[in-house]
Amino acid sequence: MAGWWHEVWLTVAREFSDLDDIKAITQVVMRLGLALLLGGALGFEREIAGRAAGLACGVA
Secondary structure (H helix, E strand, O other): OHHHHHHHHHHHHHHOOOOOOHHHHHHHHHHHHHHHHHHHHHHHHHHHHOOOOOOHHHHO
16 A cells, blocks of 8 residues: 555656746646635635536536
């Protein structure tokens, strides 16, 4: 089991290996934070309105 987590950690480290300066890291964190806030606001609005939210709401 320890080998599995190690492989996951190495994959994540390789994926973000190009983030070598604080400017790039800050940009990624800010974009993810903004996406989280906007997604939360959208979900909250949908919940208050009593409508479905997610991928399935556009399919049916």
